[in-house]
Amino acid sequence: MQGMQKPRVIALGYFDGVHLGHRALMEKAVERARQIGGTSAVFTFDVHPDSVVLGRQVPLITANAYRREEIRLLGGVDEVIFGHFDERMQHMDWRDFIHKMLIGQFGAGWIISGRNNRFGYKGLGNAEGMAAECKKAGIGYDCIEDVKVDGIVVSSTYIRQLISQGDMEGAARFLGHPYTVTGVVEHGRRVGTSVLQVPTVNLALPPEMALPPYGVYATRVLVDGRSHIAATNIGVKPTFRDGGAPTIEPHLLDFAGDLYGKMIHVELHKFLRPEMRFDSTDALKAAIAQNVRQTREYFAK
Template sequence: MQEFQKPRAIALGYFDGVHLGHRALMERAVERARQIGGVSAVCTFDVHPDSVVLGRQVPLITADAYRREEIKKLGGVDEVIFIHFDEKMQHMDWRDFIHKVLIEQFHAAWIISGRNNRFGYKGRGNAAGMAEECEKAGIGYDCVDDVKMDGIVVSSTYIRQLISQGDMETAARFLGHPYTVTGVVEHGRKVGTSVLGVPTVNLRLPGEMALPPYGVYATRVLVGGESHIAATNIGVKPTFLDSGTPTIEPHLLDFAGDLYGRMIHVELHKFLRPEKQFASAEELRAAIEENVRQTRAYFAE
């Protein structure tokens, strides 16, 4: 039997951030796929439905370019299926979505969704309707209960709120992993090296991502299978009157090497201080030295 014809156990959702609630769905998909001798999959959309329905960008926890990679890495599923969400999909009847898309097109033999999942035109499809239609079609269905921490439902919306407040430690608890910015190292103005004696690497912040407060963070940078701690600035570098375009600049500690053109992952672990404009390079250098000390102390714990 060819791979695309195998029965699939499909977990539904947008999976922004791949938090603990998402992982519960994917774990069930992996379990059901094993039972039916099929393939575990996530079925998601290429753009956030609210951005089409409401006409405004939804700030994302995971950048578009890396969502497939993050879903597979953290969820352990065999496949990630992206469906284009446009006006036609927006107006599709929820029953058609189940039968024509999930079952006929993608060979769903088992479907997994969350209790509050809404789908189809005007969100009229829900868990009860899904259960009824799956039974009619003779396939399996699981409705997975919400995952809660501290009495709070784990959700991308709540995690975005934590990120916007700079509470990276609580965000990491709800995600099950640190909030991470991924990108390719670019050439900057080299102010860190030439003026401050503090070499940094420069990344452009993906425009669609949920931005934490501008400031300095204790971070961990992953590159080429290695991990390095770093004091990282996010913002517009007001002391040197940069262009105003926000960037993320890790200063890797105890590292010497050229990372230009390399893809790196920057995990934000703790907010250290807000970004501010200093009166001189000397004042900024002293603040960076303190941030380096704080970063070392944080990871030493």
């Protein structure tokens, strides 16, 4: 032990979406830290390793701006360490990753990884190798088995698939919480307020996030620690064309007040209908009234 520094119990993974599998890793980290009088931590990367290795963006389930906070909130760990994933990291031998980085640099006294976790150059490091090296170094190691829901292994890849199909209830079952889009409220074109008489707030969809199908959702909006139900449109607003990037427009049902500039979380609970073009403002208004009713009914259950 260097000086008085407490040993770190480090859970490894990218932790995108912080799903039930990730939670199992973190619960074990918190438990082991308590046992050995250490600090529980998550070690993750600032960018998704696949986006560097494969050279294409991996759509994320958690907005970059909210990752640290979400991991701590849902995992209960003391700290979140972000390693920088670059060429050097990509080519680091897996044994160096364990001995020089996790143990040498971050004082790991215990490491926890998933059964399918691959790390180091060409992903040559795996659970078996990790167990052997930790033993050599005289530190603890736990391998966490896959978590399954309905017989299917919980993974970010599978959850992204559910999101892309608009299956929000399915995504929530595997995540252990609703799929949530986080962002800062911007000034929109006030079409909602002026033309439609429904107060809406505007969020840009963070470009790194996994896109759900365009359309209307029954949602909850979390702001300043309070939750409000909302009918939310995601898409490019075909009735009022302005060729913009996709936006998220929650229409908060029982809320009056200005949210401009605030960070809000929009939980997508249920897909109500695909985005469509309406021939008249009246037709659009009728559709919105219907979506508001559906949203109220959904949350009344």
